[in-house]
Amino acid sequence: MKKYLLLLLTLVGTFTLQAQVADSYYLPTNITYDPAIPTPQQFLGYQVGEWHVTHDQRVAYMNKLAELSNRITLAEYARTYEQRPLLLLTITNPANHANLENIRTEHLKLTDPAQSGGLKTANMxxxxxxxxxxHGNEPSGANASLLSAYYLAAAQGAEIDSLLRECVILLDPCINPDGGNRFASWVNTHKSITQVSDPAAREYNEVWPGGRTNHYWFDLNRDWLYTQHPESQGRMVKYHAWKPNILTDHHEMGGNSTFFFQPGVASRTHPLTPRLNIDLTAKIGAYHAAELDKIGSYYYTQENYDDFYYGKGSTYPDVNGSIGILFEQASSRGHAQETNNGLLTFPFTIRNQFTATLSTLRAARAMRVELLDYMRDFYKSTNEPVKAYVFGGSNDRARTWEMVNILRRNDIAVHELAKDETLEGRKFPKDNAFVVPLDQSQRKVVKAIFEKRTEFEDSLFYDISAWAMPLTFNVPYVESKANISLGKKLTENPFPAGKVVGKTAYSYLFEWDSYFAPRTLYELQKRGYRTKTAAQPLIVSIDGKPREFDYGTIQIQVHDHNPDSTYQLLQRLAARDGVDFYASGTGLTSSGIDFGSENFKTMRQPKPLMLVGAGVNSNDAGEVWHLLDQRIKVPLTMADMGSFNRLDLSEYNTLILVSGNYGSLSVDKIRDWVRAGGVLIAMTDANEWLAEKGLSTLKLKAIPNDTTGPKLYALADLYQGAQVTGGAIFQVKLDLTHPLAYGYKEPMLNVFRDHNNFVQPIKDPYGAPAIYTDSPLVSGYMSARNQKLIRNSPAIVCNNLGSGKVIALLDNPNFRAFWYGTNKIFLNALFFGSQISSGRFGGGAQE
Incomplete structure (x- = not known):
């Protein structure tokens, strides 16, 4: 069999190298096609698979099909950061198009138990x-989409007529246009006319960061649940407008593989997904197998991949009454590459993806009533022990506001509180808290978003094992097992604007509580205002009443600026950023430090530099870039690692090292720069390098060897995988007086961790402002061995180095853009890092 595969791939590859493939290589030949509809080759001027289609070409072709075919309507559902359109084609027969809105609304009734019982699914x-x-550098899917759209527009005969009568097909031809275009440009630029298939060729080795990700280097396949990017936000509107019965997610994997389709590993399926979902996925899989057998392709199933994290494209449908199906095609990563299975060509990968498209559609038509009934049963009401989740009431309304946005993007009903509630000793005021009842159609999505889980059937995870939203946002919440009085359902969610209290020519104060306070501060610094930070609390008379201001309060000195224009500026910032400003005409306070105190620390405007390029984790770097560029509006210089030793570091006051390999850097150059007053912020495994080079005082714990005796060789991956911390939530205790904790009101904070670096206790009693608690695992999986290692260990280590500071953040506070609760830790390091004094009473600076 293997010899047959090698021969097949070699013949296909040789043919492709020597001549352009015919339409018959891809398309069924037992039917006719409407000659009025141009094939992709006729439209592009070259055959699919000969070159990598760019997004503008793909968009133009889809628009042409919509123009010529009465089976297709086209809508733009979003724009990427680079302003490329994302399209959704709605494909069905003309009769269905004429009745499309009624079909859609009737279909949505399947999700409402009060209406679904009377539906006749046989007629739907x-x-x-x-x-x-x-993923932009997994191009066989996006290139196959041209063939899929053409087939659905042009194919003739009883089979296609039946399919278009019995199905509404929603086709998203490219989910990641920015990454896809980046990759297409790379491989087309490096393609030789005399094709080179050597894997060492530059064509198959794109430069950092590669085309996998979107503009800010985010993996969009992890953004389905939390929808932090425009691509996902627009797609969710369309998804929940239709609630599809099947969703296919076309990917690629390493070139030495074959073709994978789901189901994956059953024991790694999320418990909220019904067993019937797996069974239906397997039944659909039989259709894939039959079609792939016909063209001689090899494949596998029920291995490697799982359906646990609901933020992925193939898993998100499973918690929405649908069947999500992952396809993974071995990637040519260009046009034709030698692999362990012989020559793998781009057309061959496209044909497999197109074949899987056809097999899915055949399964959908054959299993139509079964799939519709499954969705109806999925949404039937159940008696839930938890009746509602109540959340909010924190000192930061902006984080709560974004939580509500995400919930509503997931089609979850969110209500105001009918009255103030006190639950489990915590107060939830009706004007600053919300309730999500479980008595709604999206109750499983609600549970998936809110639940904490520490027990699992399997100890291996393809992705993260925990993502509970209130923990990622650091927003107080309670699971209520009693019904909560509901206020009105939210139909809009206006941003919680701040206010300006009073007017002065002297100073204003604002607290560091708001998520967007750093954006406010940077705007003021950019405009030349002198700003200072309170290193001690104070009480100020505001409108004749004493008001307390906490650690980290910002003082804006106005005396060098026009009072009227300052007041107008603060009004705009209050509305934009949700910050409250308080005017004071005197520097004398009722209690605590006065405005002229040395404990009001003069602030410096951040001038950050982040190193990027080969060796740096592009996801982590993109998270920093996105946070500063999109949310905080701080300009970030990103310099390539290869240019570092030539850079003039005096232009910057902050150096950011995310996860990566920094062995090529000049340690002496960094040390001299820090000693001269620079702030070095390092995250996750970059701290290993800091410790090794003596830039940080942290010391890593040794990981004990496994001494439990002989084990089965065949299970080695399982044993070793069980020690992996793939992504879980842990609790640390903050020192609320420390600059890195400014803006936090409660000492317990939830952090994200996806690695096994553990730090020994440090000598400086003031140098670890965040320490893991005695039982830190809050949600997710971590092995018993690693739980022992993490207990009571530092999560952050700070030390002086000459006049500068080194801040080691053991975990990633910006993970996937949805960890709003710890973004403040990173931003505090950026804005207040120079104010940290480690070893305060231990003889001064540490070297």
């Missing part, structure tokens, strides 16, 4: 969503 079309290439 199934809804199928085809999603291609969320």
């Amino acid at each position: 079309p199934a809804v199928v969503w085809m999603g291609y290439s969320v």
Whole structure:
């Protein structure tokens, strides 16, 4: 069999190298096609698979099909950061198009138990969503989408007529246009006319950061649940407008593999997903196998991949009454590459993806009633022990506001509180808290978002094992097992604007509580205002009443600026950033430090530099870039690692090292710069390098060897995988008086961790402002061995180095853009890092 595969791939590859493939290589040949509809080759001027289609070409072709075919309507559902359109084609027969809104509204009734019982599913079309290439450098899907759209527009005969009568097909031809275009440009630029298939060729080795991610280097396939990017936000509107019965997610994997389709590893399926979902996925899989057998392709199933994290494209549908299907095609990563299975060509990868599209559609038509009934049963009401989740009431309304946005993007009903509530000793005021009842159609999504889980059937995870939203946002919440009085359901969610209290020509104060306070501060610094930070609390008379201001309060000195223009500026910032400003005409306070105290520390405007390029984790770097560029509006210089030793570091006051390998850097150059007053912020495994080079005082714990005796060789991956911390939530205790904790009101904070670096206790009693608690695992998986190692260990280590500071953040506070609760830790390091004094009473600076 293996010899057959090698021969097949070699013949296909040789043919492709020597001549352009014919349409018959891809398309079924037992039917006719409407000659009025141009094939992709006729439209592009070259055959699919000969070159990598760019997004503008793909968009133009889809628009042409919509123009010529009465089976297709096209809508732009979003724009990427680089302003490329994201499209959704709705494909069905003309009769269905004429009745499309009624079909859609009837279909949505399947999710409402009060209405679904009377539906006759035998008379309803199934809804199928085809999603291609969320990863830009996995191009076979996005290129196959042209063939899929052509086939659905032009194919003739009883089979296609039946399919379009019994199905509404939603086709998303490219989920990640920015990354896809980046990759297409790379491989097309490096393609030789005399094709080179050597894996060492530059064509198959794109430069950092590669085309996998979107503009800010985010993996969009992890953003389905938390929807932090425009691509995902627009897609969710369309998804929940239709609630498809099947959603396909077309990917690629390493070139030495074959073709994978789900189901994956059953024991790694999330418990909220019904067992019937797995069974239906397997039944659909039989259709894939039959079609792939016909063209001689090899494949596998029920291995490697799982359906646990609901933020992925193939798993998100599973908690929404649908069947999500992952396809993974071995990637040519260019046009034709030698692999362990012989020559793998781009057309061959496209044909497999197109074949899987056809097999999915055949399964959807054949299983139509079964799939519709499954969705109806999925949404039937159940008696839940938890009746509602109540959240809010924190000192930062902006984080709560974004939580509500995400919930509503997931089609979850959010209500105001009918009255103030006190639950488990915590107060939830009706004007600053919300309730999500479980008595709603999206109750499983609600549970998936709110629940904490520390027990699992399997100890291996393809992705993270925990993502509970109130923990990631650091927003107080309570699971209520009693019904909560509901206020009105939210139909809009206006931003919680701040206010300006009073007017002065002297000073204003604002607290560091608001998520967007750093954006406010940077705007003021950019405009030349002198700003200072309170290193001690104070009480100030505001409107004749004493008001307390906490650690980290910002003082804005106005005496060098026009009072009227300052007042107008603060009004705009209050509305934009949700910050409250308080005017004071005197520097004398009722209690605590006065305005002229040395404990009001003069602030410096951040001038950050982040190193990027080969060896640096592009996801982590992109998270910093996105946070500063999109949310805080701080300009960030990103310099390539290779240019570092030539840079003039005096232009910057902050150096950021995310996860990566920094062995090529000049340690002496960094040390001299820090000693002269620079702030070095390092995250996750970059701290290993800091410790090794003596830039940080942290010391890593040794990981004990496994001494439990002989084990089965065949299970080695399982044993070793069980020690991996793939992504879980842990609790640390903060020193609320420390500059890195400014803006936090409660000492317990939830952090994200996805590595096994553990730090020994440090000698400086003031140098670890965050320490893991005695039982830190809050949600997710960590092995018993690693739980022992993490207990009571530092999560942050700070030390002086000459006049500068080194801040070691053991975990990533900016993970996937949805860890709003710890972004403040990173931003505090950026804005207040120079004010930290470690070893305060231990003889001064440490070297």
